[in-house]
Amino acid sequence: MKPLDATELFQLWDEVLHDGLLDKSMRLLGKACSFENSVELGRLSIGERDARLLQLREWMFGYSLKNMVTCPKCNEVVEWEMDTHDMHLQKIPADLSVKTFYLVKDQFKIQFRLPDSFDVSKIISENSADPDSLITNCIVGVANENGEEIPKDQLSGEIIQALDKRMSEEDPQADIRIEIHCPACSHNWESVFDIMSFLWAEIDSWAKRMMQEICLLAKSFGWSEKDILNMSPHRRRLYIEMLT
Incomplete structure (x- = not known):
């Protein structure tokens, strides 16, 4: 680059x-x-x-980096400033290959990738009401303890939450929040x-x-x-x- x-x-x-x-x-x-x-x-x-x-x-x-935001409590316009050095939460990989990861939970082994721009664009265009659709779209495959492939719609809400948390850990730059x-x-x-x-x-x-x-x-x-x-x-x- x-x-x-x-x-x-x-x-x-x-x-x-x-x-x-x-x-x-x-x-x-x-x-x-x-x-x-x-x-x-x-x-x-x-x-x-x-x-x-x-x-x-x-x-x-x-x-x-400087910006302005409106206080959600009193509507005051607040200016904030930050050094972008503090915003780097992950390294830039040299290659562009799509990486896959595994999460093992409740006797399920889940292979997944991280959400990308196409995933977000799809959710926006479809105006999906399912809050978990972004996560489930990134599931590559699910196997039970016997190694048998199972449908991803059989995963519980608790597993989806664990998967969401793991994705955030693997891709921290995707969610930058500023304390104001x-x-x-x-x-x-x-x-x-x-x-x-x-x-x-x-x-x-x-x-x-x-x-x-x-x-x-x-x-x-x-x-x-x-x-x-x-x-x-x-x-x-x-x-x-x-x-x-």
Whole structure:
């Protein structure tokens, strides 16, 4: 995986402007991994995918992460800040292969994989009311103590819960939560952090700012979009300061 330069990122932003969030993220990862086939990237576990997106975010925008959230108790807008070093909960594997795991419980041996982007997309598109469907979709096979294959719908709710817990342990990057304190009412709570939506909000903001800078510098100096994008951010900023 490699960081995208300004020209690559700006071009990608333009190409995927009207795509869905997941498609945008797959295209971004594909570009960073020099991978045209998004199917294999879509089979990455949620944690493996998000670990890569977090790495890309650090290369693009640094390690300081700031956001705002509304307090669920008093509706106060609370700002929070975090160092992304503290958000890395698992390593980025070198390969893209789908890994399988085993859970042995109540005389059942369950082979499973971790939820991926396609699983989540399927649940959303089907608007499934079954809270366990994401888990059961990832079960590869179930055998009893005699080694006989049995239907996965015979698994108890307790086993499904144990499987959910084990998946979370194997893929911790998939569920990042930020502890937030409201200074107005002293309420404390956890907020789920979604790297996909956060990163694309930053990319959108960056791209629109870049368009303004390109317009200003092109008008003033006659430079091409390509020349301006190839400049370092520091050099662009110095030129803009000269004009203001």
